[in-house]
Amino acid sequence: MFLRLLWESFARQRRRKILAGLAILLGVTAVTAMLGLATTIGDRIHQELAVYGANIVVYPKADTLDVKVGEQSLKPATGNAYLHEKDLEKLRGIFWANNITGVSPELRASLLFARGLDQRTISVDTVGLWFQHPFGSGITGAPQLHPSWHLQGAWPTPHPQVKDGQYAVVLGSTVAKRLGAAIGDDILLGDSHVTFDSTSPTPAIAADHAKVVGILNTGAAEDNEALLTLADMQDLAELPDAVSRVEVSAKTRPEDAFARRDPDALSPKDRDVWYCRPYANSIAYQIREAIPGAAAEQVRQVEQSEGTILERISGLMWLISAAALLAAAVAVSAAMATAVLERRAEIGLMRSLGASKGRIASLFYAEAGLLAMIAGVGGYVLGSVIAAALTASIFGQAAGVALSTTMLHAFNPVLLPVVLALALIVAVAGSTASIRSALRMDPSAVLRTGA
Amino acid sequence: MKMVSEAQRQHAEAMLEHAMPVIQLVGVSREYASRSGVVRALDDASFTIGAGEWVAITGPSGSGKSTLVNLLGCLDTPTSGKLTIDGEEVHAMSGSELDRFRADKIGFVFQQFHLIPYLSALENVMLAQYFHSMTNADDARRALERVGLGARADHLPSELSGGEQQRVCIARALINDPPILLADEPTGNLDAANQKIVAGILRELHAAGSTIVMVTHDPEMAALAQRKIALSHGKVFCHPVQHVVVKLAQ
């Protein structure tokens, strides 16, 4: 009987209910869109800010290092200490391994470049990097950490894959200009010990052949550099397995006061808490633990701007959501007030049949709840779609994410119960005043007027 | 009709005491506070109604008939005085106790029928079962058959004539076997033919032992009752003792 009553009375007063339902729907849509954005926005902002570099750098702790370097034929830019490339696998074993989104090791050395034996020779800061390097289940490398890099041509591949045993090299745009080199050109490169300069060409034995596979334009230091694969660089520098610096990009929790504490000065319990939170500091700490001889630090600026942007955005979103829900509650209460008023006689009759106030209230609340559920689901779907569209339009292009993938992400099942609960709260809050006033009415007076 | 003397009234009450009072009013008043001052819709009413009695309440418009019926039906509580129904002191009950009491003891028949428009005749009857205890479609159907509407059980109120709607209303009032049936102008909105049908049903109910308190303007309907209580300006004005005595003696 309750269900029958609920269903039949639900189907009545369509216009008022559509009005109230629409209000809930719009409120829920706004909230779903906001929450949907808020949950994806952290990831997306992180990706966006990754343009400016990694948020953790790892470098060798020079004083305690004992790296077995073959022949010290080269003077590396970072001093004599190196990390082991094979140790980078250990990053995958740290507590917050899954938060690491990119790893880019580098080995730097100054090399001499020339178009040919009789051409001008210049000294170029050369960096060996990972390109499309398998790491865990995905691939990573310098391009992933530097999405803003603009490349013409292709990234270098390890030299055995290039015909004639040549090295593949990408030149910074300035270097390419100075050398007068274009994609596809053969160039010579050699280490700085083999001093060949413009006046006295170096003996051919000291020089290696390389092919320009791409030209890089970043508007930054890289324009004055040349890029090789890390393996090639290690080969050229005769530093097998050596890495002079590693950039790590990790999803982190915005820094707070606790994040800045020194873990070794904390109580064991606090230390555990600190350790198990994805602060950049904690991740850096775990990297230090995992990789022997490594020092790791967060890159402050990026980290903090990420945190503040997220904070501001989420604050704004809460405000908008609260306003949308409040507006919905007001609209619901207006619609319910008239709806209940129109049914005064019905309420009076139910009272005359001995229905308690609680039972009548539960009937009306169930009706409001049903409306909230229907409008809530509608709002969830609509809001998710809007969130996806917004995400795509704000971030889509830069992050290179297709709308369809964003759509898929947008339907966050965790949000559904949350927004349904909110819809329910709005509906109940909006109808409470009118239901209460209806129950306060004198049933005898209502029945007398015979509305 | 003339004002009854105090002695006559006491005599009548003494007589009725034997008839096991279901309803007893002692100095019951109901006042409404309105903008233009306090309205005494019912003024110091004292009388009893015995079990199985059929009482007609008469009086001019605004004399307090509906007020009295609402008090008897526990939809309203007296401003002062004692109201006892079926041995229980209604004036002292809490709101939820009154709800329960109303479901158990009172069946209402309204002038405006007050059927729920989106429920069928059968469901309207079942609604009373629902708020009382448990719904039972067979019982509800039987109640409709009793008022001659077995064939119209699945019709909506809008598909029924006024007389048929009133019969649904009576079936609904009867479904929980309440000891008291309160009817506020049950035939006020009906034509002569339908009034006759409703009168017939009420007569059957009375014969079956129901206590009926009925407000009516219609002398014909009032004549069906065993006793009349006349109201004027909120006062129980006329108490035709002889009539009661005669009826009781029959």
Ligand SMILES: Nc1ncnc2c1ncn2[C@@H]1O[C@H](COP(=O)(O)OP(=O)(O)OP(=O)(O)O)[C@@H](O)[C@H]1O
């Ligand atoms: N809720 C109320 N507030 C204020 N005054 C009221 C209220 N209900 C009834 N009254 C007043 O009480 C008096 C008695 O009203 P009541 O409805 O009992 O009369 P009635 O005898 O049923 O009249 P009718 O024959 O027209 O139905 C009237 O003067 C009416 O104005």
Ligand SMILES: [Mg+2]
């Ligand atoms: Mg009346």
